[in-house]
Amino acid sequence: xxxxxxxxxxxxxxxxxxxxxxxxxxxxxxxxxxxxxxxxxxxxxxxxxxxxxxxxxxxxxxxxxxxxxxxxxxxxxxxxxxxxxxxxxxxxxxxxxxxxxxxxxxxxxxxxxxxxxxxxxxxxxx
Numbered sequence: 001x002x003x004x005x006x007x008x009x010x011x012x013x014x015x016x017x018x019x020x021x022x023x024x025x026x027x028x029x030x031x032x033x034x035x036x037x038x039x040x041x042x043x044x045x046x047x048x049x050x051x052x053x054x055x056x057x058x059x060x061x062x063x064x065x066x067x068x069x070x071x072x073x074x075x076x077x078x079x080x081x082x083x084x085x086x087x088x089x090x091x092x093x094x095x096x097x098x099x100x101x102x103x104x105x106x107x108x109x110x111x112x113x114x115x116x117x118x119x120x121x122x123x124x125x126x
Contacts, residue, residue, distance in 0.1 A: 098114065
C-alpha cells in the first residue's frame with residue numbers, strides 16, 4: 001500500500017500561484033510514477049500532469065503547459081506541483097496519484113492509477 005497526503009491548497013486570486021505537496025509513505029517511493037489529477041464540481045476527474053519515478057520525464061495536460069510544473073524529491077518521498085498564472089478554471093479538488101513504474105497503461109486515465117490521496121481544494125477567484 002502507498003499512502004498519499006496532499007497539502008498546500010487554498011484560495012488565491014487569478015494570476016497568483018500555489019504550490020501543492022504530496023507526501024508518500026508505505027512503499028519505496030522511487031518505484032512509483034506520480035501524477036496530479038483534478039476534479040471540478042459536476043465534472044470528471046481529469047489528468048493534469050505526471051512524472052516518472054526518476055523525475056527525468058514529465059507529461060502535462062495542454063491546459064496547464066507553461067503554467068504548472070511538477071517535480072519530485074525521492075529523498076523526501078514527496079512530489080510537488082507548482083502552479084503559476086492561475087485561472088478561475090483551475091478551481092478544483094487536486095488529487096495526487098501513484099502507480100508502479102512498470103505500468104504502461106494510458107497515464108491520462110484516472111482508472112490506470114492505483115493509489116490516491118484525499119485531495120486538496122484549490123479555489124481561484126476571478
